Amino acid sequence: MAQLLTGQFIAGGDGIQLSSDGRFIEAPSGDRLPVKNPVTQAVMGTLHIYSPADIDAAVDRARLAVSAWSDRPLSERAALLHRWADRIHADAQPLADVLMDEIAKNAQDALDEVHRSADYIHYTAEEALRLHGEALLSDAFPGQRRNKISLTSRVPVGVVLAIPPFNYPINLAVTKIAPALMMGNTVIVKPPTQGAFSGLNIIALAYDSGIPTDALIPVIGPGSTTGDVLVRHQFINLVSFTGSSETGAHIAQQVKMVPLQLELGGKDAALVLPDADINRAADHIVSGAFAYSGQRCTAVKRVLALASVADLLNPALVERVERLTVGTPSENAIITPLISMASADYVWDLVDEAVQQGAKPLTPLQRDGSLIYPIILDHVELSMRIAWEEPFGPVLPIIRVSSVPDAIEVANRSEYGLQAALFTKDIAQAIQIAEKLDVGTVQINGKTSRGPDHFPFVGTKASGMGAQGVRHSLLAMSRVKSVVLNL
């Protein structure tokens, strides 16, 4: 088999795979997974789809590697991760170039994703060094003598399966891989189809940095088939998935007696109260709703405001939306083509249906293939699908509510519970409302967003299970072990 690589990066070729010794090679036979450039719709290249036998072999390698990897001193594992992060920083531009081609993320956001991921690895490597166990004395419990000591520490769960989505194929891979490796697990990564080259590139850099090829193994294939086989595999000990709520629910039904970490969809509401600073709210709502064309779990996906507030807010929103650049990733446009034509069709149908049912567009309804120009829809009614469904596109519905309690009620009626944003000058009131919102995070006077990545990140209801954020992820990727000394 020929080594295809000239540099360390790959974004094309036919039947590419990362061999067990860490080289990009072309598989001589087998099924191919095409990866399309979302802007040109041209096939960038194809990847080798893992057969059931390939999947078993990969998981087996990972399983057999757990003890050697977890036996490495923690400081040594941290040093390897720091090297990996340094390589990612150093190679940020070529990594970002592949991201731009693969998922149509603009130049600046692609570069930010890469650097943010490297920073995450550094932080995680350090944080893992600071996790401490504890010693418990038996006589703290009623009726007990001081004749036992429990020494508790955290140990690996075994093989972690990491499944990231297309919209952050590097960052949401790294936020699973780094804590898993630091806690002594080995990792199988199933990259998203759109984003698979980016996934392979960061894994290749991990190998270059000295992370063993058996500790971090990619498995390539479509989620609906390869992903399904993986989540049910008997030697997978934890599944960490980020993606749609629909796929998350499906995975939850497949996985039996295995811990699950789920980061799923969102319908984040921005509640703008009558005393809000309208300009600040408009700045945050527009950047929160339209960055990466709205393809973020944490995008602002609805505004809830009294009619009097909406009348003031709308012109400020429209003015800002009119300034958003529309174009290609290399032009660094904010609005770029959506990930697929199917996704654009879905978004367009939601808008079209809402307009037919009486929603009022405040911006021109314009579409060019998978490129949808930014849309603000006022007078969205609760009977419309767009009031509840997650479009994953550049659309901002405005729902006029009758009171602040009504806004809270409508916010909470959603099946999702990722984040909410609350704009008001009355911080005491904001804290009280925040307590009533059934979401993982409430942003007061700021847009909904995940970062900084050491903050806890949690979804309630259909938005997820379990907490992320560096420290929470380290804990999630390990289990408590107690050794009792009987004196």
Ligand code: NAP
């Ligand atoms: P998706 O279609 O659910 O896919 C996510 C990942 O799961 C991809 O790697 C996909 O592989 C794989 N997959 C699909 N079906 C599978 C199955 N049956 N078993 C195992 N894996 C399977 O989601 P997406 O379109 O990539 O991402 C958009 C969604 O993710 C949105 O709903 C967004 O809100 C959510 N999201 C949530 C967060 C969060 O932190 N809460 C962050 C980012 C995105 P293929 O690509 O090969 O199909």
Ligand code: G3H
């Ligand atoms: O799409 C989901 C990401 O985790 C959101 O991250 O808020 O930094 O865009 P972000």
